[in-house]
Amino acid sequence: MLRYEVWAPSAAAVGLEVDGRRFDLAVDGGGWWTTDEIVPESGARYGFSVDGSDPLPDPRSPSQPDGVHAASEWVDNTAFAWTDHDWRGVPLAGAVLYELHVGTFTPGGTFDDAIAMLPYLRGLGADAVEVMPVASFPGERGWGYDGVGLFAPHAAYGGPDAMKRFVDACHDHGIGVVLDVVYNHLGPSGNYLGRFGPYFSERHHTNWGPAVNLDGPGSDEVRRFVVDNALMWLRDYHVDGLRLDAVHALVDDSAVHLLEQLADEVAALSSHVRRPLFLVAESDLNDPRFVRSHDAGGFELDASWADEWHHALRSVLTGDTSGYYADFGTLEHLAKALRQAWVYDGIWSEHRGRHHGRPPTGLSGSQFVVCTQNHDQVGNRAVGDRPSRNMSDGRLRIAAALLLTSPFTPMLFQGEEWGTTTPFQYFTDHDDPELGRAVSEGRRNEFSYFGWDPADVPDPQDRSTFERSKLDWSEFDDDIHRSMSDWYRELIGLRRAFPCLSDPRLDRIDVEVDADSRTLTVRRGDIDVLVNLGTGTHRFPTSGRLIAASDPAVVVRDGEAVVPLDAVALVHR
Structure with missing residues (x-):
C-alpha cells in the first residue's frame, strides 16, 4: 500500500502537509511516522514538519520540481510505460563507456535533448553512457556533486519521467546507462536530512565535514537510505550500473562495510531482473579490496576508476609534472600504467611523502576504468582546458590509440572523440549569496596559490562559465575534428574486430x-x-x-x- 511516511526517530511530533491540507502522523517503534488518512496521488505536493517546523522536503522525495527548498512532488515510479522489455543489459567487461554531463552535452541541456544524440553515440561505438550526477541540487546548473535530493532527478534536466525516457531510449539504441551517485556527502544548501535524524556523525570527518553516519547509533536506517537509493536507480529507472563517488570517504567501521552490503543487494536485484547490474568505485587509494571477492576479504564491486593511467599518459604527452603529476612523467611510469593501470602499487610516492597503494595481483583489466579525459581531470584545471589546447593532433591520436587498445575498460569524455576545444569548467548556481560568494572566492584563491591571476580563473557562479562549457557540435564542420572522430571510430571498430585488443588478461600485454x-x-x-x-x-x-x-x-x-x-x-x- 502506498502511503506517506518518514523516518524521524528523535522527533516528538511530525506533521504532513499535502496541497495545503495538514495531517498529524503516528510513530511506530522504529522511528517511522505515517498516516492512513490520505493516500498519495501522482502530482501531489507535500512536505513534513518536524516538531512544529515549516514543511520540509521529503528526505526520499521522488521529485523536486520547484527546487530543493520547495515542496516535494509525489511520483508513482511504477506508472511509466517502459518499452525496453527485451533489453538484456550490457556487461562492463569489453564495454566502451562515454561520460557525459546532461546540462552541457547538448545546447538544450535536458534528458530529452540528449535522446536526439543517441544515434551518434551508437555510431561512434559507445556501449554505455556514464551520466554525471542527476540527483537534485541547488539552482539550475552545476556538476551535481552537491546533490541533496538523492531520490529526485534534477528538475532542470526534465525530472523523473524525462530521465526514464532517456534511459528507455538508450536501451532502444543498444546503449547502457551508468549513473554517477554520491553517498559520501551532501551539498551545503538544501540538505535537510539532519532535521529528521542522525544521518551524519561527528565520530568521523571527511573533506566535507561530519561523515555520513554508517556505523553509529541510528546507522541501520541511514545505510538503508543509501542502499534503497542505489536500488531505486537500478530498479525504477532501469539504470545498468552505478559509479560510486569517492568511496574512500565512506567511513564505516562496521563488521559488514556499506559497500559489501550494497554489492550483495545489487547482485540480488540483478538476479531478479535477469540482466547484469554493476558497481564502479572511484578511489585514489589503489586498494584492490574494493573489487576483490568477499572470500578474499573484498567488497566485491565490479570495477574501480584508475586515474593513475591518465596521469602517467598525460604527464608524458604534455611534459607537465606539476602538482600530483610530480609522481609521473617517465616512459617507465607510462609502461607500468599500460601493464596494470596502477603505477603506485606499494612504492614510494614523492608527492604524498609516503608509500602508496597495493599491487593489483589477480585482478582483470576490465576491473579498471581508464581514460585520457574525464570531468575531474579537465574541470579541476584552472580554466577547464581540454588536452586539445595543449597537445598536438598527433599526440591526441596516440592517447586515443593507447586507450582503445588497452586491456582495461576505456571511457571517453564528451567531445573528446573529435578533439573538441570546448572547455569544461567548474560551474555552480547557488541561490544563497554568501555561499555563492564563498565558492567563487575559494576557486580563485585555490588557483592563485599555484600562480594563476585570479582574474583568469572563471567564476563558477557566472552563467557564462556554464555556457562556455557546453559542447560546440558545430566543430564537426571542421575537417580536423571530423578526421579525429573517424580515428576514434576506427579504433573502436578494431577493438571489436580483434579479440586480443579487448582481452582483459593482464598477463597477455x-x-x-x-x-x-x-x-x-x-x-x-x-x-x-x-x-x-x-x-x-x-x-x-x-x-x-x-x-x-x-x-x-x-x-x-x-x-x-x-x-x-x-x-x-x-x-x-
Whole structure:
C-alpha cells in the first residue's frame, strides 16, 4: 500500500502537509511516522514538519520540481510505460563507456535533448553512457556533486519521467546507462536530512565535514537510505550500473562495510531482473579490496576508476609534472600504467611523502576504468582546458590509440572523440549569496596559490562559465575534428574486430620502452602498437601488415614500420 511516511526517530511530533491540507502522523517503534488518512496521488505536493517546523522536503522525495527548498512532488515510479522489455543489459567487461554531463552535452541541456544524440553515440561505438550526477541540487546548473535530493532527478534536466525516457531510449539504441551517485556527502544548501535524524556523525570527518553516519547509533536506517537509493536507480529507472563517488570517504567501521552490503543487494536485484547490474568505485587509494571477492576479504564491486593511467599518459604527452603529476612523467611510469593501470602499487610516492597503494595481483583489466579525459581531470584545471589546447593532433591520436587498445575498460569524455576545444569548467548556481560568494572566492584563491591571476580563473557562479562549457557540435564542420572522430571510430571498430585488443588478461600485454629514442612498443596478442614520441622518424622492426595509422606517412615494408614523429601504428603480425 502506498502511503506517506518518514523516518524521524528523535522527533516528538511530525506533521504532513499535502496541497495545503495538514495531517498529524503516528510513530511506530522504529522511528517511522505515517498516516492512513490520505493516500498519495501522482502530482501531489507535500512536505513534513518536524516538531512544529515549516514543511520540509521529503528526505526520499521522488521529485523536486520547484527546487530543493520547495515542496516535494509525489511520483508513482511504477506508472511509466517502459518499452525496453527485451533489453538484456550490457556487461562492463569489453564495454566502451562515454561520460557525459546532461546540462552541457547538448545546447538544450535536458534528458530529452540528449535522446536526439543517441544515434551518434551508437555510431561512434559507445556501449554505455556514464551520466554525471542527476540527483537534485541547488539552482539550475552545476556538476551535481552537491546533490541533496538523492531520490529526485534534477528538475532542470526534465525530472523523473524525462530521465526514464532517456534511459528507455538508450536501451532502444543498444546503449547502457551508468549513473554517477554520491553517498559520501551532501551539498551545503538544501540538505535537510539532519532535521529528521542522525544521518551524519561527528565520530568521523571527511573533506566535507561530519561523515555520513554508517556505523553509529541510528546507522541501520541511514545505510538503508543509501542502499534503497542505489536500488531505486537500478530498479525504477532501469539504470545498468552505478559509479560510486569517492568511496574512500565512506567511513564505516562496521563488521559488514556499506559497500559489501550494497554489492550483495545489487547482485540480488540483478538476479531478479535477469540482466547484469554493476558497481564502479572511484578511489585514489589503489586498494584492490574494493573489487576483490568477499572470500578474499573484498567488497566485491565490479570495477574501480584508475586515474593513475591518465596521469602517467598525460604527464608524458604534455611534459607537465606539476602538482600530483610530480609522481609521473617517465616512459617507465607510462609502461607500468599500460601493464596494470596502477603505477603506485606499494612504492614510494614523492608527492604524498609516503608509500602508496597495493599491487593489483589477480585482478582483470576490465576491473579498471581508464581514460585520457574525464570531468575531474579537465574541470579541476584552472580554466577547464581540454588536452586539445595543449597537445598536438598527433599526440591526441596516440592517447586515443593507447586507450582503445588497452586491456582495461576505456571511457571517453564528451567531445573528446573529435578533439573538441570546448572547455569544461567548474560551474555552480547557488541561490544563497554568501555561499555563492564563498565558492567563487575559494576557486580563485585555490588557483592563485599555484600562480594563476585570479582574474583568469572563471567564476563558477557566472552563467557564462556554464555556457562556455557546453559542447560546440558545430566543430564537426571542421575537417580536423571530423578526421579525429573517424580515428576514434576506427579504433573502436578494431577493438571489436580483434579479440586480443579487448582481452582483459593482464598477463597477455607486453610493453617495451626505449628511453633514448622515446618510443613504445605495446604487444596485444598478434597486434603491435608502435608509438614514436622521439625527435624524428623511427623504424620499428616488425613483420605483418599495417591495419591502422594516425599519420598517412606511416609505412610497413621490408620487415620494419616507418613511423613519423608523434604518430602511432597498429601492425597485425
